[in-house]
Amino acid sequence: MRRFAALSFLLCIAVSTSAGGDEITASLTGAKGDPARGRALVASRQIGLCLLCHSGPFPEERFQGKLAPDLSSVARLSEGEIRARIVDPRRANPESIMPAYFSTQDLTRVAGGFRGKTILTAEQIEDVVAYLLTLR
Numbered sequence: 001m002r003r004f005a006a007l008s009f010l011l012c013i014a015v016s017t018s019a020g021g022d023e024i025t026a027s028l029t030g031a032k033g034d035p036a037r038g039r040a041l042v043a044s045r046q047i048g049l050c051l052l053c054h055s056g057p058f059p060e061e062r063f064q065g066k067l068a069p070d071l072s073s074v075a076r077l078s079e080g081e082i083r084a085r086i087v088d089p090r091r092a093n094p095e096s097i098m099p100a101y102f103s104t105q106d107l108t109r110v111a112g113g114f115r116g117k118t119i120l121t122a123e124q125i126e127d128v129v130a131y132l133l134t135l136r
Protein backbone atom coordinates (compact mmCIF):
# COMPACT_ATOMS: atom_id res chain seq x y z
CA MET A 1 0.00 0.00 0.00
CA ARG A 2 2.81 2.42 0.89
CA ARG A 3 4.57 1.52 -2.31
CA PHE A 4 1.39 2.29 -4.20
CA ALA A 5 1.10 5.72 -2.52
CA ALA A 6 4.71 6.51 -3.37
CA LEU A 7 4.10 5.44 -6.96
CA SER A 8 1.04 7.64 -7.38
CA PHE A 9 2.95 10.55 -5.91
CA LEU A 10 5.78 10.09 -8.40
CA LEU A 11 3.22 9.80 -11.19
CA CYS A 12 1.70 13.16 -10.22
CA ILE A 13 5.12 14.80 -10.35
CA ALA A 14 5.83 13.26 -13.76
CA VAL A 15 2.48 14.49 -15.10
CA SER A 16 2.67 18.00 -13.71
CA THR A 17 6.26 19.06 -14.24
CA SER A 18 7.43 17.60 -17.51
CA ALA A 19 8.79 19.96 -20.19
CA GLY A 20 6.61 23.03 -19.91
CA GLY A 21 3.46 20.95 -19.75
CA ASP A 22 3.80 19.81 -23.32
CA GLU A 23 5.35 16.39 -22.79
CA ILE A 24 4.67 13.46 -20.45
CA THR A 25 7.72 11.30 -20.86
CA ALA A 26 6.95 8.55 -18.33
CA SER A 27 4.42 5.81 -19.03
CA LEU A 28 1.31 6.31 -16.87
CA THR A 29 1.40 2.66 -15.86
CA GLY A 30 5.16 2.16 -15.80
CA ALA A 31 4.79 -0.34 -18.63
CA LYS A 32 4.48 -0.25 -22.39
CA GLY A 33 0.99 -0.43 -23.88
CA ASP A 34 -0.34 -2.93 -26.39
CA PRO A 35 -0.51 -1.48 -29.93
CA ALA A 36 -3.23 -3.89 -31.11
CA ARG A 37 -5.53 -2.96 -28.23
CA GLY A 38 -4.67 0.69 -28.88
CA ARG A 39 -5.68 0.46 -32.53
CA ALA A 40 -9.02 -1.07 -31.52
CA LEU A 41 -9.60 1.78 -29.04
CA VAL A 42 -8.79 4.48 -31.58
CA ALA A 43 -11.10 2.93 -34.19
CA SER A 44 -13.88 2.25 -31.67
CA ARG A 45 -17.07 4.27 -32.07
CA GLN A 46 -18.03 3.53 -28.45
CA ILE A 47 -14.87 4.15 -26.45
CA GLY A 48 -12.18 6.25 -28.16
CA LEU A 49 -14.34 8.07 -30.70
CA CYS A 50 -11.15 9.49 -32.19
CA LEU A 51 -12.51 9.00 -35.74
CA LEU A 52 -15.30 11.43 -35.00
CA CYS A 53 -12.71 14.17 -35.56
CA HIS A 54 -9.58 12.44 -36.93
CA SER A 55 -8.87 10.32 -39.96
CA GLY A 56 -6.18 7.66 -39.99
CA PRO A 57 -4.98 4.45 -41.61
CA PHE A 58 -8.23 2.50 -41.06
CA PRO A 59 -9.33 1.29 -44.52
CA GLU A 60 -12.17 -0.69 -42.90
CA GLU A 61 -13.74 2.38 -41.26
CA ARG A 62 -16.08 4.56 -43.31
CA PHE A 63 -16.87 8.18 -42.41
CA GLN A 64 -13.71 9.37 -40.70
CA GLY A 65 -13.47 12.87 -39.24
CA LYS A 66 -12.20 16.01 -40.93
CA LEU A 67 -12.04 18.32 -37.90
CA ALA A 68 -8.52 17.38 -36.84
CA PRO A 69 -5.17 16.36 -38.36
CA ASP A 70 -4.87 12.86 -39.86
CA LEU A 71 -3.48 10.66 -37.07
CA SER A 72 -0.46 9.81 -39.23
CA SER A 73 0.72 13.36 -38.44
CA VAL A 74 1.80 12.08 -35.01
CA ALA A 75 4.96 10.96 -36.79
CA ARG A 76 6.43 14.42 -36.08
CA LEU A 77 5.70 14.24 -32.33
CA SER A 78 7.79 12.60 -29.62
CA GLU A 79 6.32 9.82 -27.48
CA GLY A 80 5.97 12.28 -24.57
CA GLU A 81 4.16 14.81 -26.76
CA ILE A 82 1.76 12.17 -28.06
CA ARG A 83 0.97 11.05 -24.49
CA ALA A 84 0.41 14.66 -23.36
CA ARG A 85 -1.95 15.38 -26.30
CA ILE A 86 -4.18 12.47 -25.30
CA VAL A 87 -4.02 12.96 -21.52
CA ASP A 88 -5.05 16.62 -21.87
CA PRO A 89 -4.84 18.50 -25.19
CA ARG A 90 -5.42 21.79 -23.34
CA ARG A 91 -1.78 21.64 -22.24
CA ALA A 92 -0.77 22.41 -25.84
CA ASN A 93 -3.88 24.34 -26.89
CA PRO A 94 -6.17 25.77 -24.19
CA GLU A 95 -8.93 26.20 -26.80
CA SER A 96 -8.76 22.61 -28.03
CA ILE A 97 -12.05 20.91 -28.88
CA MET A 98 -10.42 17.51 -28.31
CA PRO A 99 -11.56 15.82 -25.08
CA ALA A 100 -9.02 15.41 -22.27
CA TYR A 101 -8.96 11.61 -22.09
CA PHE A 102 -7.15 11.40 -18.75
CA SER A 103 -8.25 14.40 -16.71
CA THR A 104 -11.13 15.12 -14.37
CA GLN A 105 -10.23 18.79 -13.87
CA ASP A 106 -11.92 21.91 -15.20
CA LEU A 107 -14.28 20.03 -17.48
CA THR A 108 -17.65 21.42 -18.52
CA ARG A 109 -20.89 19.56 -19.26
CA VAL A 110 -19.70 16.12 -18.16
CA ALA A 111 -22.35 13.38 -18.54
CA GLY A 112 -23.50 11.88 -15.22
CA GLY A 113 -21.85 8.49 -15.69
CA PHE A 114 -18.45 10.11 -16.32
CA ARG A 115 -18.35 12.50 -13.37
CA GLY A 116 -15.10 12.10 -11.42
CA LYS A 117 -13.82 9.50 -13.91
CA THR A 118 -11.36 9.78 -16.76
CA ILE A 119 -12.58 8.80 -20.25
CA LEU A 120 -9.80 6.25 -20.69
CA THR A 121 -7.86 4.38 -18.00
CA ALA A 122 -4.08 4.81 -17.66
CA GLU A 123 -3.67 1.40 -19.29
CA GLN A 124 -5.86 2.38 -22.24
CA ILE A 125 -3.91 5.64 -22.69
CA GLU A 126 -0.69 3.60 -22.91
CA ASP A 127 -2.29 1.22 -25.45
CA VAL A 128 -3.29 4.21 -27.62
CA VAL A 129 0.20 5.74 -27.31
CA ALA A 130 1.77 2.39 -28.28
CA TYR A 131 -0.47 2.20 -31.35
CA LEU A 132 0.21 5.79 -32.44
CA LEU A 133 3.95 5.14 -32.16
CA THR A 134 3.57 2.45 -34.84
CA LEU A 135 2.47 5.20 -37.29
CA ARG A 136 5.93 6.73 -37.28
Ligand code: HEC
Nearest residue numbers: 048049050052053067068069073074085089093096097098
Ligand atom coordinates in the same frame (compact mmCIF):
# COMPACT_ATOMS: atom_id res chain seq x y z
C1 HEC B 1 -13.88 16.34 -30.78
C2 HEC B 1 -12.80 16.15 -31.72
C3 HEC B 1 -11.63 15.25 -31.37
C4 HEC B 1 -11.66 13.96 -30.85
C5 HEC B 1 -12.87 13.13 -30.46
C6 HEC B 1 -10.27 13.56 -30.76
N1 HEC B 1 -9.44 14.55 -31.20
FE1 HEC B 1 -7.40 14.48 -31.31
N2 HEC B 1 -7.34 16.40 -31.96
C7 HEC B 1 -8.45 17.17 -32.26
C8 HEC B 1 -7.99 18.47 -32.78
C9 HEC B 1 -8.91 19.60 -33.26
C10 HEC B 1 -6.58 18.43 -32.79
C11 HEC B 1 -5.61 19.54 -33.28
C12 HEC B 1 -4.94 20.21 -32.12
C13 HEC B 1 -5.90 20.90 -31.20
O1 HEC B 1 -6.71 21.72 -31.65
O2 HEC B 1 -5.88 20.58 -30.00
C14 HEC B 1 -6.21 17.12 -32.26
C15 HEC B 1 -4.90 16.70 -32.09
C16 HEC B 1 -4.53 15.41 -31.78
C17 HEC B 1 -3.16 14.95 -31.73
C18 HEC B 1 -1.94 15.77 -32.09
C19 HEC B 1 -1.82 15.67 -33.59
C20 HEC B 1 -0.80 16.57 -34.20
O3 HEC B 1 -0.44 16.29 -35.37
O4 HEC B 1 -0.37 17.55 -33.57
C21 HEC B 1 -3.21 13.62 -31.41
C22 HEC B 1 -2.03 12.66 -31.25
C23 HEC B 1 -4.59 13.27 -31.22
N3 HEC B 1 -5.36 14.38 -31.44
C24 HEC B 1 -5.03 12.02 -30.88
C25 HEC B 1 -6.37 11.69 -30.62
C26 HEC B 1 -6.81 10.39 -30.18
C27 HEC B 1 -5.91 9.18 -29.99
C28 HEC B 1 -8.16 10.48 -29.98
C29 HEC B 1 -9.08 9.41 -29.44
C30 HEC B 1 -8.65 8.72 -28.22
C31 HEC B 1 -8.56 11.83 -30.34
N4 HEC B 1 -7.45 12.53 -30.71
C32 HEC B 1 -9.86 12.31 -30.29
C33 HEC B 1 -9.77 16.81 -32.12
C34 HEC B 1 -10.22 15.60 -31.59
